Amino acid sequence: MNAVTATHAGDHHDHDHKPKGIGRWLFATNHKDIGTMYLVFSCIMFFIGGAMALAIRAELFQPGMQFFDPGFYNQLVTNHALVMIFGAVMPAFVGLANWMIPLQIGAPDMALPRMNNYSFWILPFAFTLLLGSLFTPSGGPAGGWTMYPPLSLQSGNSFPMMIFAVHLMGASSIMGAINVIVTILNMRAPGMSLLKLPLFCWTWLITAYLLIAVMPVLAGAVTMLLTDHYFGTSFFNPAGGGDPVMFQHIFWFFGHPEVYILILPAFGIVSEIIPTFSRKPMFGYDAMVYATASIAFLSFIVWAHHMFTVGMPLAGQMFFMMSTMLIAVPTGVKVFNWTTTMWKGSLSFEPPMLFALAFLFLFTIGGFSGLMLAIVPADYQYQDTYFVVAHFHYVLVPGAVFAIMAAVYYWLPKWTGTMYDMTLAKWHFWVSTVSVNVLFFPQHFLGLAGMPRRIPDYNVQFTDWNVVSSVGGFVFGFSQLLFVWVIIKAVRGGPPATAKVWDGDMTGLEWSVPSPAPYHSFETPPDMH
Amino acid sequence: MKQTSNRGLVWRLVLFTAGSFAFGFALVPLYSVLCQVWNTGNRWYGKQTAEASVIERPVSDRVVTIELVANIPQAGAWEFKSQAPTMKVHPGKLYSTSFYARNLTDGAVVAQAVPSIAPQTIARYFRKTECFCFTPQNFAAGEGRDMPVRFIVDPDLPPDIDRITLAYSFFSAPQVAAVSR
Secondary structure, eight states: OHHHHHHHHHHHHHTOOOOOSTHHHHTOOOHHHHHHHHHHHHHHHHHHHHHHHHHHHHHTTSSSOOSSOHHHHHHHHHHHHHIIIIIIIHHHHHHHHHHHHHHHHTOSSOSOHHHHHHHHHHHHHHHHHHHHGGGSTTOSOOSOTTOOTTGGGGSTTHHHHHHHHHHHHHHHHHHHHHHHHHHHHHOOOTTOOGGGSOHHHHHHHHHHHHHHHHHHHHHHHHHHHHHHHHSOOOSSOGGGTOOHHHHHHHHHHHHHHHHHHTTHHHHHHHHHHHHHHHTSOOTTHHHHHHHHHHHHHHGGGOGGGGOGGGOOOHHHHHHHHHHHHHTHHHHHHHHHHHHHHHTTOOOOOOHHHHHHHHHHHHHHHHHHHHHHHHSHHHHHHHTTBHHHHHHHHHHIIIIIIHHHHHHHHHHHHHHHSBOOOHHHHHHHHHHHHHHHHHHHHHHHHHHHTTOBSSOSOOOGGGHHHHHHHHHHHHHHHHHHHHHHHHHHHHHHOOSBOOSSOSSSOOOOGGGGSOSSOOSSOOSSOOOOO | OOOOOHHHHHHHHHHHHHHHHHHHHHHHHHHHHHHHHHTOSHHHHHTOOOOSOOOOOOOTTOOEEEEEEEEOSSTTSEEEEESOSEEEEOTTSEEEEEEEEEEOSSSOEEEEEEEEEESGGGGGGEEEEEETTSSOEEEOTTOEEEEEEEEEEOTTSOTTOOEEEEEEEEEEOHHHHHSOO
């Protein structure tokens, strides 16, 4: 089988007609090339953002001021968030969408290949602008990634650079989202009805709708900041009748759906991996689709739980508390469906499955701390402490980031045509999973004890858990080099992978093309009737 | 299933995106309306105008402490203080006090005072018949003057409230002059 696949793949290379040189990448329209560029870009950003995180953990290793002045510390915190959200996690999902959606629905490419190229190439400009602002005389943006006025308006030259960077990131993700929607709605193989769509495509379709619904709202909000600063409008300036609290409402109207933009594709990935390594079909496929849609709907009516303490009517607090707790219902459906898929399955624990399982456990911990934060009276204690930091890092790091790593380990043999070093990948898994908990779990204790976020110094009583957290942070950070090493090794060569790669009864179309997937696939659509 | 062409679908999605952008701006008036309905948010205090008429019905056996707070968000440009830090008042009786402001810059400035009342939920029981915060104030270079506030606390004020804070933030607001209020 291996030998047959290898020759087959070799045949394909001759007919690939890959463009040569740098032009292949600059003018790329091939979904696989663009997917690869997105993933590489995301990986670079992950390490830039990670370096900032390690700088933060180094400063917090002991009380007192060690390395940075508070102003630069705030720039680190702000840019770490912007880089990780818009530079690492979102482009990684778009990269996976580019690679896998056409392969999963039997399409030859994305629907809008030229726009696909623009939406990728905007990103390096956006992040040059954002990271370049760190080198202006007044330093980079330091008012938090949430850009609350009036603080964000006081950040000097970096302010317009940050605003335009956010505009560009928004434009990029809107174009990516439109491309995904058109591809999924119009380019499915004949006979593939919407309820036969792989769950990764379903979650991405819903995510894409969230993106075009809320990224423009963020663009509007930052445009208002810009005109308030330079053109004398008073959207958020009380002197002219504006209200800074209104910014928080508009921002979180974007911000909460954004949270699901960062996690729904992860749900899709886990829904692909768990059935494969349980050797059972997904339990409750339809329920998964409807649960994803419900989460997306609910995301629009819970935003004010990010700002319970700014003052709102009691009825408003009750509404946002209840609607937030309601999200636990569709999310619970998903967690139970994944668990039930494994029930009496013939489980095996290859690296993608290990990461998917860690996702299942650790994301759920983040979900539970989210429920605690949803309780208004308790939120008055938790808000703006490390408890919040622990909560969103649990859902984003062992949540979204682990799902991305699971996806890479799941589909990497399809991309490179070689099997990666499983032992090294398992080392990567175990070191990451242990260290990520050492890193973030103590932050729950720090938060409950009252340590505030976004402050470079702290009271000595918080020292011990901060030391533990920093040690975990450095181990986690450096263990990610293993991940890069596994990928580089696989790209350079290795035992050839079969078309199906994994031992399971997967029905996905991506497993019907040889490994590595030929440069042009599904030129004639498969019949799915 | 009937499919829309790629071009048609793209146009619909672009329109959807434009609609979302417009919706972001539509949240601004929507927010004002909701703040008025729910009686909250600074936007509403900023637009408050004088009460047309109030009837005095003093409740002489009830005393409420009014705290008067003067804030200067832009340091250095203004001297701004209240005549007295606190006042003891009877609900239903009209009172008058004043705030003193002096322009510390060597140029004429237009100022705008933005009021805020705490606790927020009882703002509607605190009624002003006259306030320097209703209009922009013109100051010549170095000019200082007292500016009056007349107010009445509604006798229907919930019985558990014995203390109200009235705070003003005093802004230099050149852009306000251009906007007729």
